[in-house]
Amino acid sequence: MSRWLVVSDNHGDRDILVKLKNQLQPDAVFHCGDSEMRADDPWFQDAYVVQGNMDSDPNLPQVLTPRVAGCQVLLTHGHLDGVNWDLTRLKLRADAAQADVVFYGHTHQLAAEMVAGHLFINPGSISQPRGEFQALGGTCALITVTATQWDVQYVTRDGQPVPDLRFTFARVETQKG
Template sequence: MKRWLVVSDNHGDRDILVTLKQALQPDTIFHCGDSEMDATDPWFKDVYVVQGNMDHDGQLPLVETPTVDGCKVLLTHGHYDAVHWDLTKLKLHADQEQADLVFFGHTHELAAEQVGGHVFVNPGSISQPRGEFRQLGGTCAVITVTPAQWVVQYYTRDAQPVANLKFTFDR
């Protein structure tokens, strides 16, 4: 069993990233962009990270497609895949990459769903949340990876799980 932290859209709030890493102690970290931090920032050591529309460091890739713990991941910010409209373009991208899981940000709204054989996870914005769950003050997702399932649990900025925001997807 492995624990992955998926975070996005901290918009320069580096301290929250440090806090979450220490509090949640994940095995692997994915950052979906709009960190507004340098690619050389020490926090990014051993972190999968992509460039968002507010990131201006050209050293950050637009897309990453690592295989981690036997799972193919498509990591993107989402602005080039028109995620504000729907998941159609992002699903086509996931099909092309043969991704099991798709992590994206950009909308600042959390989401977890399975579409066309892919599990899509938007952790929401950890610093500037929008939408139905904005009152939580910011969210991230922790994904527990088991041989049979992916369990997506959303957490608040203070590293507390949100009871009604836990989703299980079969592998």
């Protein structure tokens, strides 16, 4: 079992990242971009981080595809894949990467869905949320990974789980080849 923190779009609010990492104590941390922080920021140490459309540090990569706890991860901001409209281009990127799970941001709206064997997770914006769950004041995702499932729990800025925003998905083996 492994616990992952997925966060996005803090837009310079570094303090919330420090607070959540300390409070939630995840095994792995993924940042989906628009941090507006430098690539060498100490908070990024031991974290997987990509560049968003509002990030100016060219040392942040556009896409990462690490293998973490036996899972193939695709991490991107999403702006280059048209995630404001649909997940088609991101799904094609996930297919090419043989990703089990895809983390993306950009829309500032949380989302969790299984598409063609890939689990797509948008943690929402931790600092500038939009859409249906804007009133929560910001969200991130805490994901518990087991051999058979993904347990996705959305968490507010104060580190509290949102009871109605917990989802469980069966783990699906993607074709490795």
